[in-house]
Amino acid sequence: MGGTFLTTTGAEEMFGTNKVRDGFFSWKVVETEHFQVHYYKDGEELAKDLAVVLEREYPRISNMLNIKQEAKSPFFLYLTPDDYYQTNITLGEVEGSGGFTEFFKNRIAFYPRGSAKWLRLVATHEYTHHLTDQYIMGGSLPYRSFTIFINAVLNPQWYTEGLAEYISGDFDSYADMLVRDAAIDDKLIPFRQLNGFYHLKPRQILLAYKEGFTIFEFLVNKYGKQVPAIMTEDIQNQLNPYQSIEKATNNQADQSIRYEWEEYLKEKYNKQIVGKKEPWEISTPLTKGPGWKMHPAFSPDGAKIAYISDEANEQGDFDLYIMDADGSNKKRLTRNRLIRPLGISFSPDGKYIAFISHSKRRDDMYIIPSDGGFCRRVKISLRHNSYPSFSPDSKRIIFTSLVKGYTDIYIADIDGKNPAQLTRTKEHEESPVFSPDGSYIYFAREINEQREIFAMKADGSEAERLTENSYDDFAPSISSDGKRLYYISDRNGIFNIYSMDIAAGKITQHTDVTGGSLQVNISKDKGVVFSSYRHGKFDIYKMQ
Numbered sequence: 001m002g003g004t005f006l007t008t009t010g011a012e013e014m015f016g017t018n019k020v021r022d023g024f025f026s027w028k029v030v031e032t033e034h035f036q037v038h039y040y041k042d043g044e045e046l047a048k049d050l051a052v053v054l055e056r057e058y059p060r061i062s063n064m065l066n067i068k069q070e071a072k073s074p075f076f077l078y079l080t081p082d083d084y085y086q087t088n089i090t091l092g093e094v095e096g097s098g099g100f101t102e103f104f105k106n107r108i109a110f111y112p113r114g115s116a117k118w119l120r121l122v123a124t125h126e127y128t129h130h131l132t133d134q135y136i137m138g139g140s141l142p143y144r145s146f147t148i149f150i151n152a153v154l155n156p157q158w159y160t161e162g163l164a165e166y167i168s169g170d171f172d173s174y175a176d177m178l179v180r181d182a183a184i185d186d187k188l189i190p191f192r193q194l195n196g197f198y199h200l201k202p203r204q205i206l207l208a209y210k211e212g213f214t215i216f217e218f219l220v221n222k223y224g225k226q227v228p229a230i231m232t233e234d235i236q237n238q239l240n241p242y243q244s245i246e247k248a249t250n251n252q253a254d255q256s257i258r259y260e261w262e263e264y265l266k267e268k269y270n271k272q273i274v275g276k277k278e279p280w281e282i283s284t285p286l287t288k289g290p291g292w293k294m295h296p297a298f299s300p301d302g303a304k305i306a307y308i309s310d311e312a313n314e315q316g317d318f319d320l321y322i323m324d325a326d327g328s329n330k331k332r333l334t335r336n337r338l339i340r341p342l343g344i345s346f347s348p349d350g351k352y353i354a355f356i357s358h359s360k361r362r363d364d365m366y367i368i369p370s371d372g373g374f375c376r377r378v379k380i381s382l383r384h385n386s387y388p389s390f391s392p393d394s395k396r397i398i399f400t401s402l403v404k405g406y407t408d409i410y411i412a413d414i415d416g417k418n419p420a421q422l423t424r425t426k427e428h429e430e431s432p433v434f435s436p437d438g439s440y441i442y443f444a445r446e447i448n449e450q451r452e453i454f455a456m457k458a459d460g461s462e463a464e465r466l467t468e469n470s471y472d473d474f475a476p477s478i479s480s481d482g483k484r485l486y487y488i489s490d491r492n493g494i495f496n497i498y499s500m501d502i503a504a505g506k507i508t509q510h511t512d513v514t515g516g517s518l519q520v521n522i523s524k525d526k527g528v529v530f531s532s533y534r535h536g537k538f539d540i541y542k543m544q
């Protein structure tokens, strides 16, 4: 979870004016035994869902930390990023963050992204901060003394963020991929550099959070489940976390855990990758150099590949590029468009590419001629859109949109006219694609915090589940004859490319990589392109 730096930002503001204004919204509240979830217009359903999740998680978290909550914890649930960004709950800088716990007011505020998994993880991550802050503060608001304040702010970030990640259980195959790649390359951020994350490059910050998770995982696995609770109780009294570790492990561990933890990760991941291949051993690399290259999409004739890259800044500000299918003749199609890494689509007539651009607190769909030129916005009233994909006749576009806290699949003409909603579920949906004959739509839906591939009729009826397992299955891409569906799955613990014979249901594994393969796209007869993570970056590869 990004943005929990705001724990500190909120605290600093105590020394300035700390006016609380929240006049934008008319807040109501759902109350349960331990929580108050504040919401505004259209947010009641999600607020109730969140309250259920929080009460379900409360005994586990309270038990792990050995902290009983005294007063009801206040959550403020925004419905959209733009509502959240104009929040007056805090005067801190919230732009670009996913949620924050304001230290002195001790309120928790965030917005949903449609995914129930994300909602639970961000809520429990922030709630962990809330609970431990409350503890450090002696259980009452506002702060007791300057010393306590300094302690709370100066706690190392591997501790505060690692604990929140560990308690929420926020470590999926993506996190595993980041840490594994760094561990097998001997490029982990060393323990000493995890005291504060501010000095890290943008691309290292998520890795730092996830390494923080593994520090607690290591401590708990080796020394017992009492470690988080005892450390949290002890760390409030001192500035030396190693002494808290000694106490929590009954003097079994000391400063040397810095090296033991690193060795533990290296051993674990070097064992995991035995027999696996590097992406360049099984396919042809098409990109190199700085930046992440993602979401490759073949032109219909297979001659070109469009993709997004942030090579110009290496900070996640993507632009659209196109190259020949052998990786030559790279051309940049947009400049500073702030393209979201949420899918692109080549129109079946070859003329256009669709993408999502972030501006004015909206995620809008844009269409650009595939040889470059003027970008045209798809004019619809929906503000938070993802995963655009053309219909077979290139006249319509399917996509997902976040509305009232939930995502669903929508369709509209490419000029934005005739919009229609195709799914109405609380579950998160993503990456819809048409079958080549236009009769079906394939997509991924989140169920029990993992994704499954579904098919439905083009009008949204008769949704049918094509995968059924406890692993993450997503990013469908369909062959031009409509018979074979390529997708990504972490069924062996690592994101790899699989395909399914739709009629027979038979599944074939196509890659078995050390890092992780994401975002696969299949051409008519020019093979498969995908984006794969290794050496700290995504590059694009092609496979026959």
Ligand SMILES: [Ca+2]
Pocket: 406, 407, 408, 409, 423, 424, 425, 426, 427, 428, 429
């Ligand atoms: Ca839905």
Ligand SMILES: [Ca+2]
Pocket: 450, 451, 452, 453, 467, 468, 469, 470, 471, 472, 473
């Ligand atoms: Ca699954």
